Amino acid sequence: MRHNYxxxxxxxxxxxxxxHRRGDGKYVFVATELPDNPGTSVTNFxxxxxxxxxxxxxxxxxxxxxxxxxxxxxxxxxxxxxxVRFLGMEGDSFRTPVWTRITEQAVDxxxxxxxxxxxxxxxRFNERPAPQMERGR
Numbered sequence: 001m002r003h004n005y006x007x008x009x010x011x012x013x014x015x016x017x018x019x020h021r022r023g024d025g026k027y028v029f030v031a032t033e034l035p036d037n038p039g040t041s042v043t044n045f046x047x048x049x050x051x052x053x054x055x056x057x058x059x060x061x062x063x064x065x066x067x068x069x070x071x072x073x074x075x076x077x078x079x080x081x082x083x084v085r086f087l088g089m090e091g092d093s094f095r096t097p098v099w100t101r102i103t104e105q106a107v108d109x110x111x112x113x114x115x116x117x118x119x120x121x122x123x124r125f126n127e128r129p130a131p132q133m134e135r136g137r
Contacts, residue, residue, distance in 0.1 A: 003031075005049065007040025015042045017053065022113040025063060029053050030107065032069040042068050043099075046084050051093040061089060065117055067107055068099070081107050083120055 007013035016032040031042040066084040086094035109115035
């Protein structure tokens with residue numbers, strides 16, 4: 001569904017937002033950048049768009065799965081999908097977005113509920129749980 005919004009500097013902007021409700025109650029939003037968008041992109045306005053959709057649907061932050069979609073176009077060589085996680089909140093608004101490139105198959109699996117966001121987050125090689133302090137020594 002086409003979504004019109006006022007982007008940065010109050011400029012007219014638009015995108016397409018698909019809304020999918022999963023069986024577990026989470027919602028997957030796919031925000032598609034439109035070739036005729038005259039204003040702020042879905043990437044630059046991600047926190048605002050995701051926050052608006054969360055409020056419109058009355059969701060908790062953990063119930064929102066946000067995906068950006070850039071279709072193939074003459075100025076892009078291929079179609080891209082990115083999972084966007086928000087690492088913080090300020091009031092009712094998402095903050096600190098982090099993008100992870102994912103496949104169209106991963107998008108379909110997220111929508112179907114057979115895959116979770118955690119399955120798609122890259123882990124660093126040096127990431128380890130913090131060592132436990134030994135007591136009594």
